[in-house]
Amino acid sequence: MNDINYLWPLMGGLLIGLSAGLYLLTTGRIAGISGLAAAATGLTGAGFSKLGLGFLGGILGGALVASTFVREPNIEVTSSVPLLLVGGLLVGFGTRLGSGCTSGHGVCGLARLSPRSIVATLTFMAVAAATVFIVRLFSGAIA
Structure with a gap:
């Protein structure tokens, strides 16, 4: 196995854990993607959440950065x-x-x-x- 093959998932897992921990420490709330997506789109009844929009923007931005600088994803819909x-x-x-x-x-x-x-x-x-x-x-x- 190539040494780099396990590095990307390890780094991704560490970033997920870090972001979930920082979210909990800074807001006192649990970082669940479905709840944040519902808040970002206004489906919670409390209107649109800027924090939810920022969190989802960070997820999409991170994917964009990874696909741009790390490697192009090979997506195959079967x-x-x-x-x-x-x-x-x-x-x-x-x-x-x-x-x-x-x-x-x-x-x-x-x-x-x-x-x-x-x-x-x-x-x-x-x-x-x-x-x-x-x-x-x-x-x-x-x-």
Whole structure:
């Protein structure tokens, strides 16, 4: 394995942890992407959040910087657009139903040893594993 292959994910994980910690220290709030996205777009009922817009802008800006200076991402869409839209809507519904997403529960909630986040993260992981198994079973990848 090339030494650089593990460096980018490690740096990305450190930056995610750093940004979540700084967000908690500076605002006293948990940095969940779904909640910040809802606040940035005005879906929380409190109007548009400048802080949410800034956080989302930082995420998009970081991706832009990484793709410009590090390497061009190799994105390959292998599914149909309607299927992607349905999947996106289901994920969005799930984050609202679960009162958070993998970043809020998985990164911030587990770090705080929140029982609700532990259950939510275990549920995310179990459903993901079951989905992969079922898709592979029906696609013929598992004999």
